[in-house]
Amino acid sequence: MADHLLEVRDLSVDFHTVTGTVHAVRNISYYLDRGETLAILGESGSGKSVSSAAIMNLIDMPPGKITSGEILLDGKDLLKMSGEARRAVNGRRIAMIFQDPLSHLNPVYSVGWQMREALKTHGISTTQAQAEALRLFKRVALPDPEAALDKYPHEFSGGQRQRVMIAMALALKPDLLIADEPTTALDVTVQAEVLALLKELQRETGMGVLIITHDLGVVSEVADRVVVMEKGQLVESGTVRDVYRNPQHAYTKKLIAAAPGKGDMHEPDAHGASILSVKDVRKFYGGFEALKGVSFELKPGETVAVVGESGSGKSTLARVLLRLEEPDGGTARWKGKDLFTMSPGDLFKLRRDLQMVFQDPTQSLNPRMTVYQLISEAWVIHPEILPKAKWRERVAELLDQVGLSPEHMGRYPHQFSGGQRQRIAIARALALEPQLIVCDEAVSALDVSVQAQVIRLLDGLRKKMGIAFIFIAHDLPLVRDFADYVMVMQKGEVVEFGTVAQVFDNPQMPYTQALLAASLDPDPDVQAANRNARLARVSQI
Amino acid sequence: MLTFVRKRAFASLISLVGLLVMVFFLSRLTGDPASLFLPVEASAEMKAEFRALHGLDQPLLVQFGQYVGNVVTGDLGESLRKARPALDVVLEAFTWTLWLAVITMTLVTIAAIVVGSLAAFRTGGFFDRFSSMVSLIGASVPDFWLAIVAIVVFAIQLSWLPTSGTGTLSHWILPICVLFVRPFGIIVQVVRGSMISALSSAYVKTARAKGVKSGPIIFIHALRNAMLPVITVIGDQAASLLNGAVIVETIFGFPGVGKLMIDSILQRDFNVVLAAILVTAFAIFLMNLVIDLAYALLDPRIRY
């Protein structure tokens, strides 16, 4: 019993808020051994991040409070350690990959500096640290790793930032790695590489990995055991296969049933003129060409899913289309009018019709506004949508639709979990009743059951109101279920475009094929078979 | 960056000219230097002669034309009272002020950042309360109080330091200490406020997760993010030292440009006023340019 690497016993965490105490984590217990991978599955907002933050001593206390429990690392209770001893544990023995890479990277230092700092705290000399940082950047498949070292966090794509976080955590060669949704922003090929890297390190150093994820595929790929959380409590635990094959708890059953990728594929049937036609859009960042002439068309009620390599320009495309960034070439006609040369007045009218859910939900929510203010702001700006008397009611309704409760209205963004924030962002986009929503990894942080609920909601809206979607995602089963068309991007270019059926059943380009092949299956057995097949292929070469 | 500096230098030049024009005309609206230079009993003819001698009897525009003509050739005119080139007078005084400002601001910056950051680190703690109290009192104490009390205590009672004047290094100590107090108080508060927000950011958590010690977390991770308003206020305080350390210069007999400027304004020695403003403005413009470049250096998201 005592030789577990990590053992959490009876842990409870409360948060103080004006409206009362939130019991974020309640009496949870689990353990993790050396060389083992434990996955924490669970509902969004169920306390996964909070419980792991408690291990790292990263909960702000107050307003947070650990009301009970012990956290034993090699038998020593972390909660009873002095601040000094605790700091020695952080980084050296336990490392963490945070859920929200953008806000967790210091915006004013280059990522190379931040990497080196991690290594130097670990007692490594500067030159060695530089070399090691470079090596790790290569390992997480960052393009042009040398140049990347000198770049600042805001110059990366979402997935690239996530890989920086991963590299930084791994740099410390910890005994215990806590990975909070480490692959939410990664396309499946990169995800596979990163997971392989984890496995490899685990083999080398006997590192224990605590992985928090909602992606059943990831669980079946890497985890040995799994615990399931719901509403702050641990509701189920067991080996991956047992839990998948034979879930006990109602929530677990619901979760497994909700795994996407099993339904029918959409047959595009929209008629009429296209509302958006994009031609040859280009964008440069300095000398780097992030978009090399992207073109596509979109009709009302249609969904184009954009999948592709991390850093291939998906978010850039979205930002350019919304005029958050000035394009360096091309046209985008919205109902015939060119978006790029539009006057500010026209643009204002248009804003109502075009909405976006950002990839980094935390940063896109004003920290000084309550949820109510955040969502109702849409109506302050466009008062014609809804009379003021109905705001409260409608906010409650929207929150309910995205799986949050109306009581959350008075809370501020920092009081939510990653997935909850993402849902607030979705609710905000929906409040405007737009005609096109650009969803940049909009459901990536949601557990599959909530994800399914949100997707149903979006699908309903699409049918009912003819909303079109540009759906940027890396989760192929989800894309398969939701999209009409799929656009595959690589290195700023569209490499393949077709209906879902065309792309999924009959991929043309090698990159698309690789992408589909790398997709993970929630079934541990299927996934094990896939893995073996892959290994066999690799060894043949 | 270079084009930015070039554009900026050009714009600054224009505003320098604007400043000059403004001061030239406005200052001449404030009365006649002749009656200040000459004793009250002097006859009207003598006053007229004085004006003629210094060209003050000409129409304002003509005077301005001449002045501009001279300025272009680098001649800022003679002091009306001192029979010396105004620029010499000003540069002599400005050197003193510049040193005083540079030394004081260096000390202030270091001390205020350290104190303010530590106060923010334990918001509401004893050190925070104490340092806030001290710095706020510092920011609201009349400076002549401090100056006189310092002289009474350190020069008269204890005889550790000279009362006033220049010459040795020890002459600098009291003026610097007195000048130190107010900017220190102000900057501590700004640092503290700015640091409270910075220290609650997510990236600070990352640093803690990496096992970084409190020192570097405060002074490396949070501080740089909190620096924008801080350097702005440092610049403002430095500017007010550059053209306004009047009281301290007066009491300590420090021959700086603040006192010079006051005296010249009160005596309507226009050429010296203009030269002094030109010199200090140049320094302040330069400082603001440096500060603007520092913004971009401190925060890579700001680009010019």
Add this chain to the structure above:
Amino acid sequence: ASSDIKIVLPEEADLLEPCMATRSNIGRVIMENVSETLTELDVRGKQGVMPRLAEKWEQTGDGTWRFHLRQGVTFSDGKAFGAKDVKYSFDRIFSDKNICESRRYFGGMKFDVKIVDDTTIDFKVDPVQPILPLLLSLVTIVPEGTPLEFIREPVGTGPYKLSNWTPGQQIVLDARDDYWGKKPAVTKATYLFRSDPAVRAAMVQTGEADLAPSISQVEATNEKTDFSYLDSETVYLRIDGNIAPLNDVRVRKALNLAIDREAFIGTLVPQDAVLATALVPPTTLGWNPDVKVFPYDPDEAKKLLDEAKADGVAVDTPITVVARTANFPNVTEIMEAIQAQLQDVGFKIDLRFVEVAEHEVYYSKPFKEGRGPQIVAAMHDNSKGDPSFTMFFKYDSKGTQSGYSDPKVDDLVSRASAATGNERAKLWSELIAYVHDDLVADVLLFHMVGYSRVSERLDFKPSIATNSMLQLSEIGIKN
């Protein structure tokens, strides 16, 4: 003991221009120390005008003055002093290349300076100047060839020469070996400048300076080192007698009676200050001992006001009292107290404090058209021993600060200026009495007192001239 001394002054000289030596900040440094005059006024004894560079002088029949110069005098640059230098000094004063302040003493006069021989010089002045020897105590002699423009490094015949001037910091004078007169005890004087009186006093206390000629009354607390001296400054309220209701003599008298002058003495004004009955101090020629200070009599003042009011004088018109900030010690308090006292008898007083330049606008002619009734608080300095430096400017209808045009005053001023000896004294006395008692031209207040702090190692007593001149040769060094 060292014969080097340090003197701390309130204000640095802008220039060290000999012809500007009548300005106190310049005069205190160079007057009679570096640059000498032909004659010198005795301010300590009763000798009147004494010889300096001139050994003796006489007036010839047509009013021409002949001066016999001292021989064997050299300038600090080695050149010999002679009549040509005297003539040159005068020519320089009247040159249009500069605005020499001493020129103002010769306003309206025509000078004809003739060199008789190397040591004799004649001054023919039109109109005849009975007090020319006194006037010449204000004219410093520079060597021939000195630039006509203002200079910063004076060369003179005095016991000291300028050896160093670091603007803003110090001026150093060194004693000359080849001085024609008695060798002074002080061999080197360093002048420092501090505007704060408390700092000046402290510097003598800590030994950073030996002499602080002017410190404030409140600092003067040490009997051993602090001395008071009548400093020839007279504080008064100048009345503009052209504007109603101040053109009524009863109103002016009421102003005088309403002020409790005694109450100020020893409180806001130093104990040793003297109540003034004339704009000139008692040491001046023709000062009239029979003129009495107005008593403090508020009832009488009220009565006079009522009378005036009954005659239709608009005594309710608010009167503006203009004073200059930092004009003299405690000026704000004194003016506030005066305001209160005047209001007590029924005046309406608007008190305004202004800075120097604006004060000047109110004080000197031309006065603004359409102005209301105005009173200007001012301070006047005459340490020269003769009222002519005062009376014309302040009371004559053409005087620049005069608020009156009274034929009798004009007549007395012109006659007194032309007279000599007892006649002159009598006429001045008459004028002083008339101005005070009949015209009630202004509200005369106090002859002020200055304080100086002198280190115990020095043997020096300040005099009435200390305000404008500080002769180093008068300073002795103890043991």
Add this chain to the structure above:
Amino acid sequence: MTMAVPSPAPENAIAAEPGFFVRMARMLWADKFALCAAIFLVFVIVMAIIGPTLLDDLATKQNLRGRNLAPFDFSRDWFMWLGADALGRPLWPRIIVATQNTIMVAAGAVLISAVIGTLLGLIAGFASERTSQVIMRVADVIMSFPSLLVAVIVLYILGSSILNLMLVLSITRIPVYLRTTRAEVLEIKSRMFVQAARVMGASSKRILFRHILPVVFPTLMTLATLDFAYVMLAESALSFLGIGIQPPEITWGLMISQGRQYLTNAWWLSFWPGLAIILTTLSLNLLSNWLRIALDPVQRWRLEMKGSKNG
């Protein structure tokens, strides 16, 4: 093996959120320093309003024979307890009477400069490069214009009055707010939530005032409250040079400048008004520090936790 854990009983009964003022009051109660500061400031404001009518006669009654009376002589009348000035006027009624002018000038100058400076700063940070360049260079000009020269010019040309003085002091303080605001805007406008607001169609005005200003506001507030002291003392310096407020008007600054010459032997003349300035600044700052926390949702718990001990 798999074990099922019973699902939790529904809990988290969330109380209704109290109203804004109730919440602020509770948070103020939680910080005793800020509470004292607030009480003191209320006192100051009340005195500023009713002080002159209440105590004017007492404050202007001169007594040359009782000048510079030392404080703490409790055998005298109550109004003499803090001593008397150089004209024998009791100090503490004078301080109270002076409150009105002092607060008017200081609050006026600070408000004018803060509002104008902030507005221009917001524009400079957000507008086109050219507009911003123009605004910034004008700020440079003001910044390098010595405040005393501004004072001499304005007061000479327009005459000295409380309003003009306010104007002079506010002109010279504009650049700090302007530059601070602009610097912050430059950074904040690159944040994602600003872009999100833009996507919703928020006008520049809304983005500036609703999204950016609240982030800059605490810093500006700190500056403004510190400027209170600055303005009061600058006003004192101007009085001393003869271009500020002049007797018989009174302000704390003027009292300080009048007491200056007695510093070494009647310290109380300038000490009490100085103390009034210090206490006011201190209170304002304590309150602004409190407000900074109270307005920041991330920090607010510091006050809320203290208010309701185990809520």
